[in-house]
Amino acid sequence: MATPLSLKELSKKEDRFTHGHRMCSGCGAPIVVKIAMLATDYPVVVSNATGCLEVSSCISEFTAWNVPWIHTAFENAAATLSGVETMYRSLKKQGKFDQEVKFIAFGGDGGTYDIGFQSLSGAIERGHDMIYICYDNGAYMNTGIQRSSATPLGADTTTCPAGSVIPGKLRNRKNLTKIMAAHDIPYVAQASPSHWQDLFRKVQKAHELKGPKFINVIAPCNRGWRSKTNDAIQLSRLAVNTCYWPLYEIEDGVTKITVTPKEKIPVAEFMKPQGRFKHLFSPENEGLLQRVQEEVDKEWAKLLKEAKTD
């Protein structure tokens, strides 16, 4: 079922993730969710890991979810959804249910890269027909900006604070998108709310493919990034244009860069507006800043090569 990619048409659709949620104003995550939920006309069942999105979207009898939604715990959105999807298949096979339903799990980077990684990897390996969407804001935001394995090199968080001896996070982020691709599944992609049509198309495409799919979406958090409340889209665009967050997809093992920046700008442009990187712009941390650029360049070069050889 194709939803036309025009704002005019989309605006006529009923929101499946509605207004009234209580995420911070200017948060990137609800934008990601809203676009993803608009990207199909099929009935969708959602599983949600504990985190900002979950605690703010379903409080007591108030829910922002206009679709069946289940939250169980922090580390198991994928495992929980695999159960829902299995019951769906069981009932269908027995002739007790006949509708076509799609399944989406949403998790933050903490619930996906870290504590939820085992259950995600397990569910993906079992081949459940579902999309797992990670909204990656680069830290445990809900508990107050602690580092996760998605936290970028050099970032200042509450558990890896930039101090007089240690200048923030000393290790690079885990490349989860590549790790998920190594599971050899039909579809893996990276997306950004700044390129909403690209994000929309990726979710749409993923729904049409059978089996497990994974989409990693950057989701700026003004609380944790210590940025302005009106710059989520601008920052995610800078993430793409600096190649800090390249937009690509791996379909059946074939890598394709879906958006190539017209001009690749220095990663410092993405970092400067964010308080979490402030310390890197002092002279004593010049080396670290340079390392961040080198890491981005290295990863981008690798990706270009992969996309070419394919």
Add this chain to the structure above:
Amino acid sequence: MAKVVAVTGNEACANALRQVNPDVCGIYPITPQTDMMQRFASFIADGKVDTESILVESEHSSMSACIGAAAAGGRVITATSSQGLALMWEMLHIASGDRLPIVMPVVNRALSAPLNIHGDHSDAMGARDTGWIQLWSENGQEAYDNTIQAFRIAEHMDIRLPIMVCMDGFIISHSIERLEYLEDQEVKDFVGPFKNFLPLLDLAKPKSYGPLILTDLYHEYKRAQHEIMTKVKDVVLDVAKDFEKMSGRKYGIFESYRLEDADIAIVILNSAAGTTKDVIDQFREKGIKAGLLKPRLFRPFPFTEIADALKNTKAVCVMDRADSYGSYGPLFMEIASALYPLEKKPLLMNKIYGLGGRDYLPSHAVQVLTELNEIAKSGKVNTLKDYIGVRE
């Protein structure tokens, strides 16, 4: 027509699950449960059930997936032991908090450290406050019968709660016993079709499962959970009545053995009850009025009924196959609180036995009953909590 077979407890439970034919099953191996789910997996492989299995990567995911499947709307099972049950702990609370009638045989086994694969009750006792109903079973027949009854209890519209069916690792799970199978059709009719309650797959009326509940309501939710538990006992008794009509086998919320006129009594769970009954017979022959109480429904705990059954005894020993380090055994604490409101109550003592598969021998029962007899005469308890069968 009943069919008499010689099978292990695991085999009997797997067969009960086959006869029920659930919609979804979570599978993950752990000794001594493994062989139950292996058998069930071959029923799936041979098309003997309609069940879809989820071959999970851990028990945490098994319970998570079972919760998702049960919320979706259908009959769900899994089984585990020991570390597996411990790994599920977080999710056990979520299954009961979401009121999902998952059925789970638990083949009781000790917890690490030190690592031990043999039977004791520390796993299920650790899960006693997770909001699950617990039924305990003395032998393979009871494990089989309890498994079948568990579906009716858990899925009852007044309850909708998850349920564990406990049985002793190895002693029951791996020993071959004579038992009676019901006919497939009898079980099918007894259990009946699954009745849905607020399923996630009702697309016309979207539900939100597992919202955030703050200080304004959490307390009320928890009290509601307790209130639901108070309804379980009657359902268990009703289901048992129907089960008796079908099978001729009678079940209650606990079993009393020669307890009516007893002066001294042992309270004990699961397989050790059998050995104890034999020794009680020997004491009766000697003219000593000994009796036994074997709880079947451990959660919710039938306080008043148990207190009533024990109130005329002079001395009672509660025997625990699990410990609460720095406190009394878990069963002892239940019995002591059950008896507390009585004005005239028996003297109590607590013996910890059989940890990590240590044999419980008739001589242990003799030792306990002899001590009880002396307490009944003297009116004095020397050691309130003690370990028996320990190498010194």
